[in-house]
Amino acid sequence: MDTSSRPSGVIVTGNGKPLPEDKARIAEGEEVFRRLTERPTELLRCATAGSVDDGKSTLIGRLLYDSKQLLADQLQHVEQTSRRMGLQFLDLSLLTDGLRAEREQGITIDVAYRYFATAQRRFIIADTPGHEQYTRNMVTGASTADLAIVLIDVRKGVVAQSKRHAFISSLLAIPHVVVCVNKMDLVDFKQRVFEEIVEDFDRFAARLEISDVTFIPISALLGDNVVQRSEAMPWYQGPPLLYHLEHVHIASDRNLIDVRFPVQWVVRPQSASAPDYRAYAGQVAGGVIRPGDEVVVLPGGQRSRVAAIDTFDGPVEEAFPPMSVALRLEHDIDVSRGSMIARSHNQPTVANGFESLLCWMSERPLDARRRYLVKHTTRTVMVGAIDVRYRIKVDTLHRDESAATLELNDLGRAHIELSSPLAFDSYRRNRLTGSLIVIDEATNETVAAGVILDTEVDTGEASAARQMTDRSANVRWQGTQVTRARRWESLGHTGATVWFTGLPGAGKTTVAAAVEERLIEAGRPAFLLDGDNLRHGLNGDLDFDEQARSENVRRTAHVARLLADSGMIALVSLVSPYAADRASAAALHAADDLPFLEVFVDAPLEVCERRDPKGLFERARAGKLAGLTGIGAPYEAPASPDLALDARRATVEQEVDRVIELLIDRGLLAG
Numbered sequence: 001m002d003t004s005s006r007p008s009g010v011i012v013t014g015n016g017k018p019l020p021e022d023k024a025r026i027a028e029g030e031e032v033f034r035r036l037t038e039r040p041t042e043l044l045r046c047a048t049a050g051s052v053d054d055g056k057s058t059l060i061g062r063l064l065y066d067s068k069q070l071l072a073d074q075l076q077h078v079e080q081t082s083r084r085m086g087l088q089f090l091d092l093s094l095l096t097d098g099l100r101a102e103r104e105q106g107i108t109i110d111v112a113y114r115y116f117a118t119a120q121r122r123f124i125i126a127d128t129p130g131h132e133q134y135t136r137n138m139v140t141g142a143s144t145a146d147l148a149i150v151l152i153d154v155r156k157g158v159v160a161q162s163k164r165h166a167f168i169s170s171l172l173a174i175p176h177v178v179v180c181v182n183k184m185d186l187v188d189f190k191q192r193v194f195e196e197i198v199e200d201f202d203r204f205a206a207r208l209e210i211s212d213v214t215f216i217p218i219s220a221l222l223g224d225n226v227v228q229r230s231e232a233m234p235w236y237q238g239p240p241l242l243y244h245l246e247h248v249h250i251a252s253d254r255n256l257i258d259v260r261f262p263v264q265w266v267v268r269p270q271s272a273s274a275p276d277y278r279a280y281a282g283q284v285a286g287g288v289i290r291p292g293d294e295v296v297v298l299p300g301g302q303r304s305r306v307a308a309i310d311t312f313d314g315p316v317e318e319a320f321p322p323m324s325v326a327l328r329l330e331h332d333i334d335v336s337r338g339s340m341i342a343r344s345h346n347q348p349t350v351a352n353g354f355e356s357l358l359c360w361m362s363e364r365p366l367d368a369r370r371r372y373l374v375k376h377t378t379r380t381v382m383v384g385a386i387d388v389r390y391r392i393k394v395d396t397l398h399r400d401e402s403a404a405t406l407e408l409n410d411l412g413r414a415h416i417e418l419s420s421p422l423a424f425d426s427y428r429r430n431r432l433t434g435s436l437i438v439i440d441e442a443t444n445e446t447v448a449a450g451v452i453l454d455t456e457v458d459t460g461e462a463s464a465a466r467q468m469t470d471r472s473a474n475v476r477w478q479g480t481q482v483t484r485a486r487r488w489e490s491l492g493h494t495g496a497t498v499w500f501t502g503l504p505g506a507g508k509t510t511v512a513a514a515v516e517e518r519l520i521e522a523g524r525p526a527f528l529l530d531g532d533n534l535r536h537g538l539n540g541d542l543d544f545d546e547q548a549r550s551e552n553v554r555r556t557a558h559v560a561r562l563l564a565d566s567g568m569i570a571l572v573s574l575v576s577p578y579a580a581d582r583a584s585a586a587a588l589h590a591a592d593d594l595p596f597l598e599v600f601v602d603a604p605l606e607v608c609e610r611r612d613p614k615g616l617f618e619r620a621r622a623g624k625l626a627g628l629t630g631i632g633a634p635y636e637a638p639a640s641p642d643l644a645l646d647a648r649r650a651t652v653e654q655e656v657d658r659v660i661e662l663l664i665d666r667g668l669l670a671g
Contacts, residue, residue, distance in 0.1 A: 049165035259287030338379030
């Protein structure tokens with residue numbers, strides 16, 4: 001009798017059946033075997049990032065090695081290669097650095113993907129290059145990631161490339177970031193060194209839109225805090241990296257509200273068994289779709305209802321991301337590859353143009369004379385024009401508005417005009433319907449990857465001009481007999497705008513209000529335009545996203561211009577975080593020959609957060625307030641303001657004195 005498949009330790013009777021007391025043991029063994037072999041359903045996509053030689057490849061190798069994910073022949077190959085290279089240790093980076101050039105130079109050049117699974121979750125990790133030269137590869141690897149692992153060499157601290165990759169992670173809206181401070185063994189596992197790097201990174205991350213940042217001190221070479229807790233760092237009370245990856249919550253990161261279904265294929269089998277079958281196949285990009293839902297097909301706008309949802313295993317009652325299904329509709333309407341199916345009452349934007357952030361990936365720079373295509377979900381359309389707004393200096397987060405083109409590895413904002421409309425969302429709302437690639441029509445090369453920044457942007461030069469001047473072609477400025485020169489001569493003084501900018505809580509309004517009081521006491525007309533006060537009326541309809549903040553500055557600048565033209569000194573107290581918006585306000589005044597002075601109230605984030613007069617920072621840190629400048633949104637400090645006030649080293653009276661001196665020096669106030 002063959003007993004090779006019999007569970008060890010189980011007694012059987014003469015007919016080959018186990019005794020009753022052993023049935024429970026068999027059932028328990030089968031349950032353990034099922035749990036160990038059952039494939040977890042949830043998938044976490046990770047991307048490593050960081051500077052050259054920070055240990056990204058070694059970390060992935062250590063994860064695979066310590067979690068027992070390596071096959072015997074893989075481990076044997078790494079051991080042999082390590083000996084052949086003259087190493088005295090097992091070089092786990094060889095598991096991902098497979099190219100000869102990578103092994104010779106000790107750096108990662110191309111993106112390497114590694115798959116592994118634990119009992120809790122499946123993982124796909126993209127090992128992306130750290131060198132600035134391969135920024136495009138990092139963007140490619142991180143574009144679909146749920147979580148970014150940013151490695152920092154504890155000896156070097158937060159370097160420029162660490163900031164670059166953190167910034168890219170923010171731009172790509174990666175929901176979770178884990179900062180692994182690596183090579184802790186080289187500084188004797190000192191807690192103080194780790195905490196200094198955490199503070200340094202926190203200061204930089206405060207200017208980005210990163211909602212979830214976790215810091216873990218590790219040694220990828222030795223395995224400390226990678227899979228198991230490190231005994232060498234008892235001061236660290238958090239979980240090891242693998243535990244965090246297994247338990248980080250990602251289910252809520254998907255958009256389950258806005259139904260988006262890009263049609264990839266029209267299914268028409270035309271077989272005898274299903275002569276009239278017609279369905280539309282694709283992957284659900286957002287929302288939950290159920291039979292009976294009223295839907296609209298874009299960009300055409302035809303309406304119908306979902307009759308059924310088919311899968312390979314048969315019909316289902318609902319579909320959600322990232323399921324691949326085929327939808328049957330109640331009506332035979334025009335639906336083809338590239339169409340977008342959405343709910344009738346919740347539709348994406350349909351337009352021929354939008355603002356996009358592009359990462360240029362081609363060695364041939366952006367050329368207005370070449371023909372490009374945009375591929376968005378399943379639809380490909382011809383590009384009419386790509387107008388570069390500015391190039392981003394990633395190290396400083398400043399904008400280079402003089403840039404007219406984009407070159408290899410450049411990041412820049414551009415307005416893209418298309419020959420036919422697309423149905424899209426902003427990338428922050430839906431990463432699938434808010435992303436795109438740009439293709440060179442002649443070579444079929446992917447030259448850029450991009451994300452759609454907003455969905456309510458006017459297009460064309462005429463619209464851009466209207467946006468800057470707020471003038472319609474059907475109206476003109478109504479002049480009077482009272483000219484500015486006559487008005488100012490009668491008043492005995494000129495008008496001007498003094499624009500106070502700085503982080504929330506820096507003290508802008510305090511200083512501006514004191515300046516207003518000083519001017520009024522001296523008999524000089526002045527009026528304070530405070531950002532909060534304006535949002536009670538004129539700007540009350542605006543939100544706090546990038547576009548709304550720009551509009552807030554634009555409206556305020558126009559009001560200030562009118563006050564300055566009337567002969568008053570308009571004192572504007574506005575965070576106005578973007579340099580380009582403040583430059584537009586200054587240009588508006590310059591076009592009318594009106595004085596405009598920019599005053600930077602310089603207070604570090606920690607000072608503003610300590611003051612926190614309105615409790616904004618406390619709410620932002622608690623996750624109750626999104627997009628606060630300095631915490632969830634960036635602030636671009638003026639490069640060369642007319643006056644910089646140091647809120648840490650001067651009293652309000654001293655700061656007011658300096659503003660008055662500036663007005664006197666510029667001839668706007670009598671001495």
